[in-house]
Amino acid sequence: MNWTLLGIWIGALLTLCIYSFLYKDNPFYKFAEHVYVGISAGYLLAQDYWVQLRPNLFLPLWNDYAQGQVHFGFIPAHWYLFIPGILGLLVFTIFIPKVSWMFRYTLAFTVGVFSGLAITAELSARVLPQIGGTLRPLLELQNGHVSPWETFCNLFLVVGVLATLIYFFFSKEHKGFIGAGAKLGVWYLMVAFGAAFGYTVMARISLLIGRMQFLLGDWLHLMR
Amino acid sequence: MSFLTKALTLDRRWIFLAIGIVVILFLLIPITLPVDVTPESQGVYDTIEALPSGSPILVAWDFDPASKPELEPMALAVIKHCFRRNLKVVAMGLWITGAPLIEQDINQVKANGFQNKKYGEDYVNLGVKVGGYVVVNTMAQSIKDAFPTDYFQTPLEQLPMMQNLKTLRDFPVVISFSAGDPGIKDAWVPFAHQRYHCIVAGGCTAVSVSEFSPYLQTRQLSGLLGGMRGAAEYEKLVDAKALATKGMNAQSFAHLMIILFIVFGNVAFFLTRRKRVQGAEGPRVQG
Amino acid sequence: MQNYSRLRSGFRKAQQLALNNHHFKNQGLRALLLFAWLALLASTSSAALAPPEDIKAFDTPNDAGGSNTITWKASPDDSLLLGYSVKRNAKPEGPFEEAGVVLKGQEEFQDAGLTDGQKYYYRVDARVLGDSASSAVAGPAVPSAQWFNLGRVNILAFIMLFAGVVLWYIARAKKGAKLFIRRIAGLDAVEEAVGRSTEMGRPLMFIPGLLSIDDVTTLAALTILGRVARKAAEYDTPVLVPCTDPLVMTTAQEIVKQSYSEAGRPDAYREGNISYLTYDQFGYAAGCDGMMLREKPGAVFLQGYFYAESLILAETGHSIGAIQIAGTTAVDQLPFFVTACDYTLIGEEMYAASSYLTREPIMLGTLKGEDLIKLLIVLALTVGVVLETFGKHWIQALFQ
Numbered sequence: 030m031n032w033t034l035l036g037i038w039i040g041a042l043l044t045l046c047i048y049s050f051l052y053k054d055n056p057f058y059k060f061a062e063h064v065y066v067g068i069s070a071g072y073l074l075a076q077d078y079w080v081q082l083r084p085n086l087f088l089p090l091w092n093d094y095a096q097g098q099v100h101f102g103f104i105p106a107h108w109y110l111f112i113p114g115i116l117g118l119l120v121f122t123i124f125i126p127k128v129s130w131m132f133r134y135t136l137a138f139t140v141g142v143f144s145g146l147a148i149t150a151e152l153s154a155r156v157l158p159q160i161g162g163t164l165r166p167l168l169e170l171q172n173g174h175v176s177p178w179e180t181f182c183n184l185f186l187v188v189g190v191l192a193t194l195i196y197f198f199f200s201k202e203h204k205g206f207i208g209a210g211a212k213l214g215v216w217y218l219m220v221a222f223g224a225a226f227g228y229t230v231m232a233r234i235s236l237l238i239g240r241m242q243f244l245l246g247d248w249l250h251l252m253r
Numbered sequence: 254m255s256f257l258t259k260a261l262t263l264d265r266r267w268i269f270l271a272i273g274i275v276v277i278l279f280l281l282i283p284i285t286l287p288v289d290v291t292p293e294s295q296g297v298y299d300t301i302e303a304l305p306s307g308s309p310i311l312v313a314w315d316f317d318p319a320s321k322p323e324l325e326p327m328a329l330a331v332i333k334h335c336f337r338r339n340l341k342v343v344a345m346g347l348w349i350t351g352a353p354l355i356e357q358d359i360n361q362v363k364a365n366g367f368q369n370k371k372y373g374e375d376y377v378n379l380g381v382k383v384g385g386y387v388v389v390n391t392m393a394q395s396i397k398d399a400f401p402t403d404y405f406q407t408p409l410e411q412l413p414m415m416q417n418l419k420t421l422r423d424f425p426v427v428i429s430f431s432a433g434d435p436g437i438k439d440a441w442v443p444f445a446h447q448r449y450h451c452i453v454a455g456g457c458t459a460v461s462v463s464e465f466s467p468y469l470q471t472r473q474l475s476g477l478l479g480g481m482r483g484a485a486e487y488e489k490l491v492d493a494k495a496l497a498t499k500g501m502n503a504q505s506f507a508h509l510m511i512i513l514f515i516v517f518g519n520v521a522f523f524l525t526r527r528k529r530v531q532g533a534e535g536p537r538v539q540g
Numbered sequence: 541m542q543n544y545s546r547l548r549s550g551f552r553k554a555q556q557l558a559l560n561n562h563h564f565k566n567q568g569l570r571a572l573l574l575f576a577w578l579a580l581l582a583s584t585s586s587a588a589l590a591p592p593e594d595i596k597a598f599d600t601p602n603d604a605g606g607s608n609t610i611t612w613k614a615s616p617d618d619s620l621l622l623g624y625s626v627k628r629n630a631k632p633e634g635p636f637e638e639a640g641v642v643l644k645g646q647e648e649f650q651d652a653g654l655t656d657g658q659k660y661y662y663r664v665d666a667r668v669l670g671d672s673a674s675s676a677v678a679g680p681a682v683p684s685a686q687w688f689n690l691g692r693v694n695i696l697a698f699i700m701l702f703a704g705v706v707l708w709y710i711a712r713a714k715k716g717a718k719l720f721i722r723r724i725a726g727l728d729a730v731e732e733a734v735g736r737s738t739e740m741g742r743p744l745m746f747i748p749g750l751l752s753i754d755d756v757t758t759l760a761a762l763t764i765l766g767r768v769a770r771k772a773a774e775y776d777t778p779v780l781v782p783c784t785d786p787l788v789m790t791t792a793q794e795i796v797k798q799s800y801s802e803a804g805r806p807d808a809y810r811e812g813n814i815s816y817l818t819y820d821q822f823g824y825a826a827g828c829d830g831m832m833l834r835e836k837p838g839a840v841f842l843q844g845y846f847y848a849e850s851l852i853l854a855e856t857g858h859s860i861g862a863i864q865i866a867g868t869t870a871v872d873q874l875p876f877f878v879t880a881c882d883y884t885l886i887g888e889e890m891y892a893a894s895s896y897l898t899r900e901p902i903m904l905g906t907l908k909g910e911d912l913i914k915l916l917i918v919l920a921l922t923v924g925v926v927l928e929t930f931g932k933h934w935i936q937a938l939f940q
Binding site: 065 | 721887
């Protein structure tokens with residue numbers, strides 16, 4: 030039995046079932062949709078065990094990888110892993126109204142750790158360097174002369190950042206100077222969204238091309 | 254109904270069909286449009302090219318099969334470049350559903366001219382670890398803590414290549430193929446680059462290019478491959494034209510068609526709006 | 541004493557002469573000429589590689605210990621080198637073992653994995669193929685850990701300023717101070733959307749995004765859900781909430797139930813309307829699309845953090861003629877919502893909307909604190925740009 034070929038045929042047929050939605054909703058699309066939802070739920074559940082729980086919790090509890098041995102003693106090798114294990118179990122208490130308050134401990138731990146790691150990282154990677162990068166001279170010199178293009182780019186960047194910040198200022202109504210700044214900010218936002226949208230159209234066409242390469246190449250062998 | 258009004262109320266399925274036909278047609282027609290290399294893609298190439306032979310390099314597959322058409326071609330081209338430069342590749346991933354892609358891609362490159370590359374000596378597959386920047390942070394302290402074994406459950410001490418690679422800091426360069434979070438934005442740049450001073454470069458889906466561009470400007474990324482176009486550019490740089498280069502023909506003509514639709518649609522919209530303002534019956538854009 | 545520069549220069553001349561000489565079309569003759577020239581140069585010159593200079597070795601500052609930093613001035617022959625080899629030993633007389641290799645052009649190396657408190661001596665060798673030149677020995681460098689990373693003082697200062705401002709505003713909000721927030725345009729559309737669905741006899745659909753309950757965007761989305769659910773309860777309109785995270789589903793059930801109770805319609809609450817689909821991104825999108833096509837909601841709320849499935853959801857909602865109100869902090873998804881939806885809460889407007897709706901002191905104080913920080917950033921940018929124009933990098937240095 031050529032399992033690869035079977036897999037290609039199943040993939041191709043499911044692809045066509047999903048694409049039939051472009052015409053209109055139909056039983057083939059519904060079938061493919063339900064198959065995908067069901068399989069993805071089951072697949073992720075299995076992956077959660079094999080990729081997350083087993084190597085991160087169950088195995089290290091009793092295995093001592095540093096020594097390369099399995100340690101089936103009364104006290105597990107990495108006994109402290111019981112603490113995150115119990116915190117993980119407490120998440121399920123959210124389904125039992127009487128004890129659902131216990132879930133808050135897990136949430137507090139998760140939010141605290143992730144915030145602590147992420148705050149300094151976000152500031153050092155995304156906030157401070159970007160503010161520093163916006164500090165451009167209003168007149169850009171090249172070889173001792175003012176470079177018109179670089180000067181224009183600097184002004185465009187600085188004005189755009191300021192206008193966008195003004196748009197997201199919520200403590201004042203958008204009237205007068207602030208209103209004008211906010212309107213300019215909206216223009217900048219829309220141009221940025223247009224650029225992002227253009228990139229996304231490119232991404233979506235690329236995904237279509239990828240699927241077509243599969244159908245035409247791997248399935249029908251029409252592509253060289 | 255006038256022609257313009259009909260055009261504005263055109264059933265969207267005709268547009269789907271037109272795009273589909275254009276893509277299929279230009280995938281089958283064997284023409285090759287030229288691909289120009291952008292400075293951003295050149296930056297990735299130069300980053301890898303600057304490494305001495307035998308240097309370790311960390312390559313992260315931060316994507317799943319949904320982003321395969323854009324990111325897998327660039328992953329294949331980059332791995333080919335790394336093998337050609339005799340770099341020691343340590344492969345890993347942060348996306349749970351991307352785990353099988355790592356071994357599949359490396360084997361595909363090996364089968365095309367690099368059969369001499371030995372597992373454990375020339376490359377290692379650490380597999381996938383979920384946790385995003387927590388994994389990167391852990392790797393900075395000890396790779397073994399994050400990955401006690403490789404993808405094949407072999408302890409890292411038994412892999413010759415990993416003897417001298419203890420932490421993230423032992424890698425001068427990190428390449429990430431990032432489909433979203435976790436990836437370049439929240440794991441590799443803030444931690445591997447900002448905190449642990451690794452040079453970070455990589456590729457992303459076209460959707461994320463405008464979001465990651467500020468990192469190029471501040472040199473937090475030394476290079477970026479953007480979508481299928483970036484993959485095609487890298488294929489040109491390593492002289493290994495494959496799926497991405499072939500796909501760019503269809504991409505270019507599909508874009509042309511979309512531009513024509515947008516221009517035509519806007520012209521029709523503004524012309525019919527003028528008529529509506531003058532009191533004529535306007536179109537109702539079909540939902 | 542001549543160095544490698546002259547040898548290389550001579551080789552280049554030989555190469556140029558041979559390859560451009562049209563009289564020597566034969567490749568073999570060209571190679572012979574090159575070899576002869578090279579041999580001539582080698583026999584008449586003696587080359588000595590120049591070592592790197594001014595080598596310094598010291599404990600790496602602002603680290604957790606176990607690391608020394610070695611700096612040097614590049615060799616005058618740097619352009620000819622393969623790179624530099626940094627060697628270390630516990631004694632100045634050697635023998636030295638290799639600590640690491642760097643590329644030519646580099647003048648710094650960090651030697652990690654050392655023992656704190658132990659003395660290390662270093663030497664840097666300039667390397668070419670088959671030859672090297674050693675610098676003087678530097679040291680001792682003694683690695684140690686520092687309690688405080690002075691390189692991140694600016695981050696600490698920023699966090700303290702931000703936290704101080706936010707806490708101050710929260711305290712003011714708790715004391716009942718009137719803190720003004722301008723009205724957000726998209727909020728007016730909420731009532732319109734609920735009313736439209738009721739007139740059409742259709743349910744509402746609320747999609748709370750892809751992230752879990754620990755994400756602040758999801759919390760803001762659920763705040764808006766509470767407001768939407770309350771309006772829907774008043775009009776007796778069902779609210780469908782498909783979820784991708786079981787924790788979000790449970791929280792959403794509680795919020796909707798409470799909203800129905802507050803509206804005086806606890807009997808109308810249906811727990812089954814708030815359901816879990818799948819954790820998979822596109823499986824969730826497929827499920828939501830199917831639900832939209834079957835249930836045909838009159839209004840669709842897309843509030844929360846989205847990824848690539850955003851356009852799929854927004855397009856399907858648009859195709860069924862539903863009024864769509866979106867809100868997300870995902871910058872790369874905003875273009876699709878702006879294009880396909882009737883109203884969009886852009887980025888921070890989501891938080892402003894939830895603060896505006898609830899007037900809860902913590903949310904209100906946080907938003908006002910952020911506004912003050914934004915104002916300070918605008919001031920810093922304005923002053924900084926003017927200073928940069930005059931070549932003063934004082935403000936720039938604060939953000940390095």
